Amino acid sequence: MARMPAALRHPAGARALVILALFGIWEVAARWFVDPSFMSPPSRVVAFMDELFATPGVPQALFTTFLELAAAFALSVAVGLAVGLLVGLHDFSRRSLLPIVLLLYATPQVTILPLFILYFGIGPASKIAFGMSHGMFPIIVTVAAGVQNIKPILLLSARSMGASPRQVLRWVIFPHMIPSFFTGMRLAMTAALLGVLLAELYVSSTGVGYFTHLFADSFEPAKLFGLITVLALMAIVLNETVRRAEVRFGHWQST
Amino acid sequence: MMSAVRRRTGDAIATRAVQAGFVIALVTLWHLATTQWGVSHFLLPQPAAVLRELADVLRSGEFVQDLKITLHEVVVAFAAAALSGTVLGYLISRSAYLVRVFEPLFSGIYAIPAILFFPVYVLIFGLGPASKIAIGTTISFFPVVLSTIAGFAHVDRILVVAARSMGSSGYQMFRYVLLPAAFPVILTGLRMGFILALLSILGSETIASLEGLGHRIVSLAELMKTERMFAYIVFAVAIAALLNVAVSALEALGRRR
Numbered sequence: 001m002a003r004m005p006a007a008l009r010h011p012a013g014a015r016a017l018v019i020l021a022l023f024g025i026w027e028v029a030a031r032w033f034v035d036p037s038f039m040s041p042p043s044r045v046v047a048f049m050d051e052l053f054a055t056p057g058v059p060q061a062l063f064t065t066f067l068e069l070a071a072a073f074a075l076s077v078a079v080g081l082a083v084g085l086l087v088g089l090h091d092f093s094r095r096s097l098l099p100i101v102l103l104l105y106a107t108p109q110v111t112i113l114p115l116f117i118l119y120f121g122i123g124p125a126s127k128i129a130f131g132m133s134h135g136m137f138p139i140i141v142t143v144a145a146g147v148q149n150i151k152p153i154l155l156l157s158a159r160s161m162g163a164s165p166r167q168v169l170r171w172v173i174f175p176h177m178i179p180s181f182f183t184g185m186r187l188a189m190t191a192a193l194l195g196v197l198l199a200e201l202y203v204s205s206t207g208v209g210y211f212t213h214l215f216a217d218s219f220e221p222a223k224l225f226g227l228i229t230v231l232a233l234m235a236i237v238l239n240e241t242v243r244r245a246e247v248r249f250g251h252w253q254s255t
Numbered sequence: 256m257m258s259a260v261r262r263r264t265g266d267a268i269a270t271r272a273v274q275a276g277f278v279i280a281l282v283t284l285w286h287l288a289t290t291q292w293g294v295s296h297f298l299l300p301q302p303a304a305v306l307r308e309l310a311d312v313l314r315s316g317e318f319v320q321d322l323k324i325t326l327h328e329v330v331v332a333f334a335a336a337a338l339s340g341t342v343l344g345y346l347i348s349r350s351a352y353l354v355r356v357f358e359p360l361f362s363g364i365y366a367i368p369a370i371l372f373f374p375v376y377v378l379i380f381g382l383g384p385a386s387k388i389a390i391g392t393t394i395s396f397f398p399v400v401l402s403t404i405a406g407f408a409h410v411d412r413i414l415v416v417a418a419r420s421m422g423s424s425g426y427q428m429f430r431y432v433l434l435p436a437a438f439p440v441i442l443t444g445l446r447m448g449f450i451l452a453l454l455s456i457l458g459s460e461t462i463a464s465l466e467g468l469g470h471r472i473v474s475l476a477e478l479m480k481t482e483r484m485f486a487y488i489v490f491a492v493a494i495a496a497l498l499n500v501a502v503s504a505l506e507a508l509g510r511r512r
Contacts, residue, residue: 011355018360038378092266096273106499110458110469111491114476114484118298194368201373201462202473212374221378228371239366 037219045229048222052230055223061207062230065200068124069238072131072192077185079132080139084184088144089173098144105137109195113202122206127199134195138187146180147173182246189242193235300482308486318490324467325456328384332391333452337445340396344403344441354408358401365397373459382465387456394455395448402444406437439510446506453498457491468494 023042030041040048053059087097113130120126150173158172200208208231215224282302288294289301296304312318347353373390380386410433418432460469468491475484 011352011359014352014356015360018356039375092269095266096270097277100274100277106496107492108454108457108495110454110461111472111488111495113458113461114473115488118476118481190366190368194370197368198370198458198462201370216374216378221375224374224378228375231371232367235367235371236363243366 036221038221040222040225044222045225049226052223052226055211058211058227061211062227062234064124065127065196065208065231066234068127068131068196068200069192069234071124071128072135072196073189073238075128075132076135076139076188076192080136080184080188081143081181083136084140084143085147087140088147094144094148098141101137101140101144105141109133110198113199116199117203122203126203127196127207130199131192131196135188135192138191139181139184142180142184142187143177146177146184149180150176178249182242182249186239186242186246189238193238197231197235297479297481300485304482305485305489308482309489312483312486312490318468318471318487321466321468321471322494324384325460325469328387328391328456328467329449329453332388332456333395333449335388335392336395336399336448336452339392340399340444340448341403341441344400345407347400348404348407351408354404358404358408361397361401361404365401369394370455370458370462373462376459377463382463384467387459387464387467390459391452391456395452398444398447398451399441400444402440402447403437406440406444407433410436442506442509446502449502450499453495457495 027041027043030036030039030044083101086093087101088094109130116126116130116133120129154172154176155168158168163171197208201212203209204213208227211227212224215221215227285299286302289296289299347357369390372393373386376386376389380389414432414436415428418428423432456467457469460467461473464470464473468487472484472487472491475481475487
């Protein structure tokens, strides 16, 4: 291979250049080749950020979405952990109930999105519930699997040393479940993001969905792109937080 | 020995019984809630009514048009994603350097819920099938390209070195070493890509569309025709399940070859 410039020799540097190049293409395409009422170059999107946040209701809508995400994720973790333990702790319940969970997990929940709106209204409740309906299944499945993969010898030795069922749960099963639990949390975050954002975009009379429709209908792509960029950044930060937590706490066994 | 076998079959029956009991309890609760406990049929229609509507939907053939649109979108989106994903993934996998540049980039983008960009796609491609195909392609591209990279980039070095020292040509290397090793991994990516294309297209039809299964469900919800909406939900879930089973069967078939 020919000698490369210093910036390119490191993959991370090259990756940054690829991202910059993509933004460059977007800038050039939007500036000179595409109708400005449909697309905005990144420079204009950034320039319009102030105006976006000055639009009455936008900061609140974004903040509400963030709270919905947090609530949906927290509920997914709590319910997923409880159900996952219930399903996974006993051999019989796992074999009888896990297929039901997997079946529900595999059904396309978008088809019942209108039902969530019908039952929970157009406010945050429906979005939290829909996000939770996406987020809890990965946790249930990974927790049930994590409980299952415990070496029988560990359970046996704990029991033969006189550990009570509660002690077994606390000192053997729980620590063993941690890595798969964190994997489940990462998957749950991705899923909860999808659920909440789908519901937000679907409801067009309030929240983020209202503004995406407003900006699209009034041909203000700079604001539309800005709004989406802020939400994408929110998703990236949340995903990254959970992924870091997984890397940090998920692999205690290997040390 | 005999008793162990008997216990296992007994266990299997008990497992099935729990599963059947779950479904029966659910439908019974649903029936009781709508007939006895006065839950409004706008919120929750009676199971019998839903069944009647479903039979009507199937008999009248009303579903054909919407199903055609949705399947057409899914097929086009998946074909585009499968082609671009496998070709690009293979090209990237040929250089360890490119793998290290692009693999984290793609998996980073993959973690962003791409449905966010749907309003932009609608703005650019309109409310018709084009915007659904575009979002479906975008979303299903990532599992395909990531699994193709993973499949081709992590072929056992020993196999590659052995084939090369035996003087294999470039084509032979691809056909008899790289492809068989990567194929199962790529298949998994293709299956995930197909499922994601289906989900994102149903989802985007729900958000903004003029036709298709997702749109039909939403418009029935807006008209408060809950019974028919439930019938369509059952229909859509059944179609999704069928496609899911079909794709998994194809994957298993491809793996065995």
